[in-house]
Amino acid sequence: QKEVEQDPGPLSVPEGAIVSLNCTYSNSAFQYFMWYRQYSRKGPELLMYTYSSGNKEDGRFTAQVDKSSKYISLFIRDSQPSDSATYLCAMSLMTTDSWGKLQFGAGTQVVVTP
Amino acid sequence: GAVVSQHPSRVICKSGTSVKIECRSLDFQATTMFWYRQFPKQSLMLMATSNEGSKATYEQGVEKDKFLINHASLTLSTLTVTSAHPEDSSFYICSARSERGGTDTQYFGPGTRLTVL
Numbered sequence: 001q002k003e004v005e006q007d008p009g010p011l012s013v014p015e016g017a018i019v020s021l022n023c024t025y026s027n028s029a030f031q032y033f034m035w036y037r038q039y040s041r042k043g044p045e046l047l048m049y050t051y052s053s054g055n056k057e058d059g060r061f062t063a064q065v066d067k068s069s070k071y072i073s074l075f076i077r078d079s080q081p082s083d084s085a086t087y088l089c090a091m092s093l094m095t096t097d098s099w100g101k102l103q104f105g106a107g108t109q110v111v112v113t114p
Numbered sequence: 115g116a117v118v119s120q121h122p123s124r125v126i127c128k129s130g131t132s133v134k135i136e137c138r139s140l141d142f143q144a145t146t147m148f149w150y151r152q153f154p155k156q157s158l159m160l161m162a163t164s165n166e167g168s169k170a171t172y173e174q175g176v177e178k179d180k181f182l183i184n185h186a187s188l189t190l191s192t193l194t195v196t197s198a199h200p201e202d203s204s205f206y207i208c209s210a211r212s213e214r215g216g217t218d219t220q221y222f223g224p225g226t227r228l229t230v231l
Contacts, residue, residue: 008155034219043120043207043222044158088157092218101148102220104157 003027006089006105015114019076023089023105026070030091030103033065035074038086038107047087048074079112086110116142116212120223127198128231134194135226137208143188144210148220149181152205164191198230 006023013019021035032051036044048063050056050072056063064073072091076083089105117140127133137147145166150158162183163171170183180202182194191210195202205227209220 032218036222041205041225041227043118043209043224046219046221049219101160101163106157 004105010109012111019079022073032092034090036088116221118223124227126229132196137191139189139210146211147191148209150207200230203230
């Protein structure tokens with residue numbers, strides 16, 4: 001079983017809809033949670049960063065962390081065709097021997113159709 | 115946000131040659147940088163952790179003699195693929211660890227696409 005599970009999609013939504021993405025994880029020691037967006041043939045771009053349970057909002061993006069359920073989500077409101085990309089969740093342990101290392105989900109491909 | 119650059123963005127080389135890829139943090143200092151490899155439609159695979167002024171730490175299964183990493187300064191890490199073979203063809207991405215603004219995360223470079231003929 002992978003430490004971080006993420007549905008690879010593709011997830012297709014019409015323009016203006018809410019995109020809902022999620023990841024589950026097995027290691028309760030994960031402390032920091034991130035969402036990255038990756039366009040084809042480009043490096044990942046950091047979208048959201050959280051370290052506590054609850055919601056965090058930034059513009060059209062909302063990140064949600066539920067540590068008790070080991071479940072994180074990313075919501076994109078008013079989706080645009082330019083949001084079409086692969087979204088990767090990532091998390092880190094921040095222990096001495098894994099300091100700074102990220103565990104990535106497989107990435108979910110999102111397609112927003114005009 | 116923090117900016118990380120990579121050079122070159124694309125390289126094609128002959129089998130048996132060596133290729134050097136540079137990773138630079140442009141507006142912050144990074145004591146730690148990471149090197150990843152990504153195959154088409156797959157997630158990132160961590161290859162090694164590069165610490166400024168010390169030897170890199172390689173993940174299990176990654177040949178340290180084949181993938182030489184040097185982190186000579188707080189803003190530059192290099193990955194050299196030695197005696198490259200076609201199976202080394204991949205998308206190589208670096209990231210730099212940043213602790214700015216009370217966060218502790220990684221900012222990624224744009225990637226380098228290596229094709230070995």
